[in-house]
Amino acid sequence: MGQLYPWKTSIPLDRQSHRPLYLQIVDALIREIVSGRLASEYKMPGTRYLASLLEVNRKTIAIAYDELTAQGWLKTVPAKGTFVSDSLPQLKPVVPSDAPSSTYLPEKARFEVTTLVSSFRNSPNALLRITDGSPDVRLAPTEEIYRWCRQIAKSATSLRYQDEQGDSYLRETLAQYLRQTRGLVCQPEQLLITRGSQMGIFLAFQALLQAGDTVIVGEVSYPEANRVIELCGGNQLEVPVDEQGLSTDAIEAICQRQPVRALYITSHHHYPTTVTLSIDRRMKLLALAQKYDFAIVEDDYDYDFHYASSPLLPLASLDTQGCVIYLGSFTKCIAPAIRVGYLAAPTDFIRSITPYRRLIDRQGDPVMERALAKWIEAGDLQRHVKKSLRIYRERRNFLSQYLRVYLNSALSFREPEGGMATWVRCDSIIDTLALAQYASKREVSLEGVEHWQNYQGIRLGFASLTSDELEQGMNVVTKGINFLQKKN
Amino acid sequence: MGQLYPWKTSIPLDRQSHRPLYLQIVDALIREIVSGRLASEYKMPGTRYLASLLEVNRKTIAIAYDELTAQGWLKTVPAKGTFVSDSLPQLKPVVPSDAPSSTYLPEKARFEVTTLVSSFRNSPNALLRITDGSPDVRLAPTEEIYRWCRQIAKSATSLRYQDEQGDSYLRETLAQYLRQTRGLVCQPEQLLITRGSQMGIFLAFQALLQAGDTVIVGEVSYPEANRVIELCGGNQLEVPVDEQGLSTDAIEAICQRQPVRALYITSHHHYPTTVTLSIDRRMKLLALAQKYDFAIVEDDYDYDFHYASSPLLPLASLDTQGCVIYLGSFTKCIAPAIRVGYLAAPTDFIRSITPYRRLIDRQGDPVMERALAKWIEAGDLQRHVKKSLRIYRERRNFLSQYLRVYLNSALSFREPEGGMATWVRCDSIIDTLALAQYASKREVSLEGVEHWQNYQGIRLGFASLTSDELEQGMNVVTKGINFLQKKN
Numbered sequence: 007m008g009q010l011y012p013w014k015t016s017i018p019l020d021r022q023s024h025r026p027l028y029l030q031i032v033d034a035l036i037r038e039i040v041s042g043r044l045a046s047e048y049k050m051p052g053t054r055y056l057a058s059l060l061e062v063n064r065k066t067i068a069i070a071y072d073e074l075t076a077q078g079w080l081k082t083v084p085a086k087g088t089f090v091s092d093s094l095p096q097l098k099p100v101v102p103s104d105a106p107s108s109t110y111l112p113e114k115a116r117f118e119v120t121t122l123v124s125s126f127r128n129s130p131n132a133l134l135r136i137t138d139g140s141p142d143v144r145l146a147p148t149e150e151i152y153r154w155c156r157q158i159a160k161s162a163t164s165l166r167y168q169d170e171q172g173d174s175y176l177r178e179t180l181a182q183y184l185r186q187t188r189g190l191v192c193q194p195e196q197l198l199i200t201r202g203s204q205m206g207i208f209l210a211f212q213a214l215l216q217a218g219d220t221v222i223v224g225e226v227s228y229p230e231a232n233r234v235i236e237l238c239g240g241n242q243l244e245v246p247v248d249e250q251g252l253s254t255d256a257i258e259a260i261c262q263r264q265p266v267r268a269l270y271i272t273s274h275h276h277y278p279t280t281v282t283l284s285i286d287r288r289m290k291l292l293a294l295a296q297k298y299d300f301a302i303v304e305d306d307y308d309y310d311f312h313y314a315s316s317p318l319l320p321l322a323s324l325d326t327q328g329c330v331i332y333l334g335s336f337t338k339c340i341a342p343a344i345r346v347g348y349l350a351a352p353t354d355f356i357r358s359i360t361p362y363r364r365l366i367d368r369q370g371d372p373v374m375e376r377a378l379a380k381w382i383e384a385g386d387l388q389r390h391v392k393k394s395l396r397i398y399r400e401r402r403n404f405l406s407q408y409l410r411v412y413l414n415s416a417l418s419f420r421e422p423e424g425g426m427a428t429w430v431r432c433d434s435i436i437d438t439l440a441l442a443q444y445a446s447k448r449e450v451s452l453e454g455v456e457h458w459q460n461y462q463g464i465r466l467g468f469a470s471l472t473s474d475e476l477e478q479g480m481n482v483v484t485k486g487i488n489f490l491q492k493k494n
Numbered sequence: 495m496g497q498l499y500p501w502k503t504s505i506p507l508d509r510q511s512h513r514p515l516y517l518q519i520v521d522a523l524i525r526e527i528v529s530g531r532l533a534s535e536y537k538m539p540g541t542r543y544l545a546s547l548l549e550v551n552r553k554t555i556a557i558a559y560d561e562l563t564a565q566g567w568l569k570t571v572p573a574k575g576t577f578v579s580d581s582l583p584q585l586k587p588v589v590p591s592d593a594p595s596s597t598y599l600p601e602k603a604r605f606e607v608t609t610l611v612s613s614f615r616n617s618p619n620a621l622l623r624i625t626d627g628s629p630d631v632r633l634a635p636t637e638e639i640y641r642w643c644r645q646i647a648k649s650a651t652s653l654r655y656q657d658e659q660g661d662s663y664l665r666e667t668l669a670q671y672l673r674q675t676r677g678l679v680c681q682p683e684q685l686l687i688t689r690g691s692q693m694g695i696f697l698a699f700q701a702l703l704q705a706g707d708t709v710i711v712g713e714v715s716y717p718e719a720n721r722v723i724e725l726c727g728g729n730q731l732e733v734p735v736d737e738q739g740l741s742t743d744a745i746e747a748i749c750q751r752q753p754v755r756a757l758y759i760t761s762h763h764h765y766p767t768t769v770t771l772s773i774d775r776r777m778k779l780l781a782l783a784q785k786y787d788f789a790i791v792e793d794d795y796d797y798d799f800h801y802a803s804s805p806l807l808p809l810a811s812l813d814t815q816g817c818v819i820y821l822g823s824f825t826k827c828i829a830p831a832i833r834v835g836y837l838a839a840p841t842d843f844i845r846s847i848t849p850y851r852r853l854i855d856r857q858g859d860p861v862m863e864r865a866l867a868k869w870i871e872a873g874d875l876q877r878h879v880k881k882s883l884r885i886y887r888e889r890r891n892f893l894s895q896y897l898r899v900y901l902n903s904a905l906s907f908r909e910p911e912g913g914m915a916t917w918v919r920c921d922s923i924i925d926t927l928a929l930a931q932y933a934s935k936r937e938v939s940l941e942g943v944e945h946w947q948n949y950q951g952i953r954l955g956f957a958s959l960t961s962d963e964l965e966q967g968m969n970v971v972t973k974g975i976n977f978l979q980k981k982n
Contacts, residue, residue: 023673023674024674024873024876025673025674025675025677029677029804030677032677032804033677033807033811036677036807036811036812037812037814040777040780040812040814041814073803073804076803077773077803077806078772078773078774079773093774094773094774094777110679110680110681110684111678111679111680111681111684111810111813111816111838111839111840111841112814112815112816112840112841113816113840113841113842114816114840114841114842115789115816115817115839115840115842115843116783116784116787116789116815116816116817116840117702117755117756117783117787117788117789117816117817118787119701119840119842119843119846120701120846137655140654140655143650143653143654144650146653148644148647148648148653148861149644149647149648151647152640152643152644152647152861153644155640155643155644156636156637156640156641156643156644159636159637159639159640159831160636160637162631162632164831165631165634165636165829165830165831165832166628166631166829166830166831167625167628167830168830168831185511185513186511186512186513187513189513189517189520189521189524190599191598191599192598192599193598193599196598196599201689201855201856202855202856204852204853204854204855204856205854205855205856208853208854208855213607213608214605230852230853230856233849233853234853237850237853267605268605284566285565285566285567285582286566286581286582289528289582292528295604295605296604299604299605299606300605301603301604301605315561315564315565316517316520316561318565319521319524322599323521323524324524324525324528325599326525326528326529326600327600327604328599328600328601328602328603328604328605329603329604329605341653341654342653342654342655342656342856342857343647343652343653343654343656343859343860343861344653345855345856345857345858345859350599351599351603352599352600352601352602352603352604352607353599353600353601353602354601354602354603354607355603355607358607358608361721362725364692364718365692365696365718365721365722365725366692366693366696366854366855367689367690367692367693367696367833367854367855368689368690368692368693368718368830368833369830369833370833371831371833371859371862372831373636373640373831374859385512388512
């Protein structure tokens with residue numbers, strides 16, 4: 007019996023694998039049974055025969071059969087032999103009998119797969135990346151931070167499950183830091199530690215929105231916030247953005263017409279235009295939030311980087327009425343790999359939002375959180391920001407100078423007062439995606455174009471590149487613009 | 495002018511703070527203006543007067559006034575003095591004028607706060623914690639893992655933004671590991687790296703469910719999965735759980751009645767009862783998923799810990815039709831602080847789910863992900879599991895022995911074949927929450943009771959405690975049971 011069965015191809019053995027041979031045989035035979043190729047009551051070949059066929063020790067087959075019998079796949083009838091169990095529910099033999107037995111997880115799911123959110127492009131591995139505004143990770147003080155991590159990980163306490171609101175020591179240190187750097191006075195229990203601004207955006211809108219709730223956003227805005235609002239069922243209404251930021255007149259007009267649940271704003275440096283919301287608009291916005299009872303989600307992702315006078319206080323620091331949910335992150339100060347951010351809000355909102363944090367991601371990284379607290383407490387974050395600020399200012403100035411000299415007739419821009427990117431607009435109609443493709447072929451990835459095609463806008467991240475690198479990258483961009491202009 | 499204003503209390507100065515005094519004055523004056531206490535056109539006191547009142551240098555006041563003028567809060571009229579700007583929109587002076595000017599973020603938000611999900615209790619800081627099944631972090635090889643982290647963090651590449659699907663090197667290593675340890679054959683692109691099982695549960699149901707979709711769960715199940723399904727709009731139908739696991743007859747009966755979108759199962763060791771789903775139920779369940787086109791979300795949080803024969807293959811390893819979404823995590827193998835898990839599924843589902851991962855949490859921790867890959871590749875994970883397995887088996891045996899000797903008449907249990915906890919049921923009616931309170935007063939926290947009160951069930955985590963600690967903790971539990979039984 008069993009001589010006709012293609013045992014050798016059905017039971018592929020990998021002798022380099024760490025998985026014992028007997029378990030590889032078990033796996034393969036289970037697959038044969040599950041696929042229906044080995045039907046119930048099928049008489050299995052003798053151990054000696056199968057062993058010689060597979061070139062393994064006979065004991066190996068015997069152990070595999072024992073295991074399969076113990077698990078219920080096979081049964082042994084004394085004096086008759088070993089059979090595939092007849093008590094197993096049969097799966098339809100949907101796989102053709104000549105299919106390989108070690109199948110991969112299929113390409114397609116059996117259940118219906120819906121894609122609510124379209125996929126983002128991944129950044130290509132170009133030689134030189136002009137991002138939409140990332141820090142220079144080469145400046146990141148990871149040596150110190152991971153030294154702290156290693157030390158903290160020695161304590162069992164920091165390895166256990168922890169408070170989903172985040173490390174209490176980091177929340178205390180952060181409360182101090184926010185007070186010192188931006189006049190934001192809050193208690194540690196008014197802070198929730200997140201994995202970065204993105205998680206803060208998600209949690210805020212998840213807790214705020216019911217399906218159909220109105221959310222006001224800029225006509226250009228941070229696309230991944232737009233997607234979160236969409237995902238959470240929000241109905242987005244756009245308001246114009248001018249050189250003072252979001253138009254508060256337009257916001258007021260909406261509020262007069264209909265209930266508004268929330269507003270999303272990057273007040274310090276509007277994304278993507280880098281415009282700072284003016285003082286009177288700040289006051290007006292807070293007054294509107296008070297009058298119409300909506301929540302302001304203030305995404306302050308790059309507060310620390312301001313090159314002119316001291317930066318304006320965040321809306322959250324001016325708010326005495328509990329209108330503002332404030333989001334920040336260490337991603338832009340240190341490195342994208344350091345995934346720690348925070349959300350500051352009135353106590354009742356923090357209490358409402360914390361269970362959501364637990365549901366999407368049990369808790370943060372207690373070792374990294376404590377390490378950051380130690381590092382901030384030692385004054386190292388402020389020193390690092392100060393150093394980066396000096397370097398980034400030079401790079402911003404270099405880019406401005408480059409744009410004035412080489413691209414004055416093709417691009418308009420206003421030098422940003424802070425942040426890590428300069429927002430430029432093309433004076434003539436240029437396909438910015440075609441420009442990115444042109445650059446990509448020349449090993450330069452131009453990442454800040456994707457969402458601004460209709461606005462002829464590009465975000466040119468200057469912070470992550472040295473002057474030499476910026477020059478090299480911008481030379482390709484300049485050639486691309488000239489090429490595309492001639493083509494028009 | 496200004497002599498009547500309570501300047502000294504309105505401008506509290508902290509001379510220990512790292513925030514410069516002039517900025518503290520700026521902050522405080524902005525707050526006075528925002529709160530409406532300093533009205534527009536109010537004439538500010540002279541710098542000399544205010545400086546002497548606040549006991550600071552006159553220049554400090556002058557710099558503060560300059561900053562406020564530059565930002566637009568104040569205006570200077572030549573030969574007349576400095577005034578609060580009259581161009582600012584007025585906020586209602588809602589704060590009484592005697593309120594302190596450095597207010598905290600309020601307790602209550604102005605906008606309406608809804609709490610959809612009730613808060614969980616945080617674990618108390620008891621002397622001795624009998625968890626619901628956590629690993630012993632004292633065994634965790636964090637020294638090696640963080641040594642890898644430090645080395646990997648030296649490379650700028652790992653500090654930049656990375657693929658939201660997770661480190662490609664970890665996905666390759668993990669594909670190997672899953673094949674070797676559980677016969678699960680998948681490609682790296684069929685894996686999504688998460689922060690742990692919890693994020694996997696959230697992402698799976700977020701992508702699967704529309705409001706009102708039916709999800710089948712056990713009558714007892716993992717409560718935080720239940721909450722996620724609720725949050726994602728799922729309608730949960732419960733099926734009985736017996737000594738073979740979820741009842742497939744009950745599942746079939748539901749499928750015959752109505753469409754089913756998904757089923758949640760902890761097949762290896764059912765949570766909380768630790769029961770293993772039998773082979774014929776596995777086959778039946780897969781057949782049902784194929785017939786009725788529903789997704790099986792298989793949460794295999796503790797596959798690595800099995801004390802009897804080699805563990806049954808996961809449903810995902812038997813599935814050739816793309817019915818299963820498989821969740822795993824390193825949390826239980828290493829330590830809760832190491833927040834890396836994964837989701838394996840058909841390629842199209844992985845593509846559908848990845849954008850959600852990006853929206854809730856831009857990406858994982860590339861340094862830790864690469865470190866784990868290196869560590870697994872070196873064979874250290876398997877060595878660590880083997881060592882832990884030996885220790886945990888002894889602890890399980892110790893607990894079984896204790897239960898038989900001291901609590902035989904009060905509790906029923908079946909020794910679990912794997913995992914980190916033993917499920918016990920009280921024979922007489924005991925208030926298990928009262929038992930936890932009794933223990934808590936004696937410095938022992940009994941954590942696996944919260945959700946099982948109606949079932950008279952307790953999950954006793956044995957893995958995280960030595961025999962001595964288990965004995966000490968269980969002695970308190972025994973006394974508590976005796977005390978409560980007498981009271982009845």
